[in-house]
Amino acid sequence: MKCKAVHSKLIFFLERELPEPEMKAVQEHLAACPECALFAEEMKKTLSILETEKVSEVNPYFYTRVKAKLDRQSEIQPSGIRSSVLARVLQPVAFSIILILGIYGGVKMGATGAKTASTFTAEQEMVPYLNDMDVEPLETFLME
Amino acid sequence: MSDQEIIEQLKQGSEAAFRKLVEGHQKLVVNTCFGLVHNREDAEDIAQDVFIEVYRSIQQFRADSKLSTWLYRISVNRSLNHIRDNKKHKWFQSFEKDVEARNRQILQVESSPTDHPGFEMENKQRAAILQEAINSLPENQKVAFSLNKYEDLSYQEISEVMEMSVSSVESLLFRAKKNLQKKLYKCYKKKCM
Numbered sequence: 001m002k003c004k005a006v007h008s009k010l011i012f013f014l015e016r017e018l019p020e021p022e023m024k025a026v027q028e029h030l031a032a033c034p035e036c037a038l039f040a041e042e043m044k045k046t047l048s049i050l051e052t053e054k055v056s057e058v059n060p061y062f063y064t065r066v067k068a069k070l071d072r073q074s075e076i077q078p079s080g081i082r083s084s085v086l087a088r089v090l091q092p093v094a095f096s097i098i099l100i101l102g103i104y105g106g107v108k109m110g111a112t113g114a115k116t117a118s119t120f121t122a123e124q125e126m127v128p129y130l131n132d133m134d135v136e137p138l139e140t141f142l143m144e
Numbered sequence: 145m146s147d148q149e150i151i152e153q154l155k156q157g158s159e160a161a162f163r164k165l166v167e168g169h170q171k172l173v174v175n176t177c178f179g180l181v182h183n184r185e186d187a188e189d190i191a192q193d194v195f196i197e198v199y200r201s202i203q204q205f206r207a208d209s210k211l212s213t214w215l216y217r218i219s220v221n222r223s224l225n226h227i228r229d230n231k232k233h234k235w236f237q238s239f240e241k242d243v244e245a246r247n248r249q250i251l252q253v254e255s256s257p258t259d260h261p262g263f264e265m266e267n268k269q270r271a272a273i274l275q276e277a278i279n280s281l282p283e284n285q286k287v288a289f290s291l292n293k294y295e296d297l298s299y300q301e302i303s304e305v306m307e308m309s310v311s312s313v314e315s316l317l318f319r320a321k322k323n324l325q326k327k328l329y330k331c332y333k334k335k336c337m
Contacts, residue, residue: 011325039332046328049271050293055175059188062174063166066192070199 001025006036014044147211154202165211166195172212172295173219179290180223182275190226194218209304216295216305220287273336277327285320288313 006029012018013026030037059065145153145164153161173194178187197218198205205214278286284306291297291305299317303310 007329008322008325011321015321039329042332043325043328046270046274049267049274052267053178053271054294055171055178055187058167058170059174062170062188062191063163065188066166066195069192070196073196 001029003029003033003036006030006033007039010036010040010043011047014040014047148207151202151205151207151211154199162195162199165198169212169215173215175294176216176219176291177223179294180220180286181226182279186226187223190222191219194222197222213301213304216291216297220291220305224283224287273328273331277324277331280327281320281323285316285323288316289320289324292317 006013006026009018009022009026013023016023018026030040145161150161150165150168154165170191173191174187177190177194178184181187181190194215198215205211278289281289287306288302291302292299297305299310299313302317303313306313
């Protein structure tokens, strides 16, 4: 068995999940190859951490903490419901009212603007100047 | 008191039954959460929330599955949510804070009282490498692997918790181990373990 093949089977070898002939082949390779044997040893040490990490002792205050958290949440819940109602219903209603008022105000302002625009045409704006010229000819103005 | 009796009494609001449930299954829940989040304090916090959820939704529990299977499922879901939330927070966490946290961790390791500081340090490093390798696995592989390793669940039990076939669990675990081996080999080559 080659080193590459051993590397791909090492974790299964360490977990004893390989068929018997393969277990034997890997074992023989490790006995003859110090490089692979070293990696196998490192891997074994690293995987053994899993065993040491398991929770072996229980926290004696765990139930007290769960109960305290549960009670705290039960106390907070009524005001929590109120705040969620506020957030879910009142806020959108308030925003909708502001939006409608904004649109209404915009439409109203637009309408008054349109009215004034229709009364003042460009032609009418020129009339005073033309009339002024009628009343006071340019020659008279220059003479003065 | 059997699980069935605990459930029945819990449905009637018995505090004693809740205490029995917590004390009897505390290790199972904390271990499952720890296998996924790799932090003792976080695991205990999540475990507390798991029991609170069980207390609140006990009326919806039907005897289709075992109580332990239900506890495993809630623990896994809550732990995965915690990991996802943490990932989101990390996006906003500054690099300096990250470095600070790492330095604090190293200082804790160096100042931990032990007879063999070198050995302790090596073990902590190994644990960190292993955790990183496990965390980099796809979610399903990570769940199957941690249930198998931290809780010693059989393929059949994992398939019930994850609601998939036994052959799918077999395939998940096979791929998880392959990936883990690949990552550990890369690390070994880079001389980080």
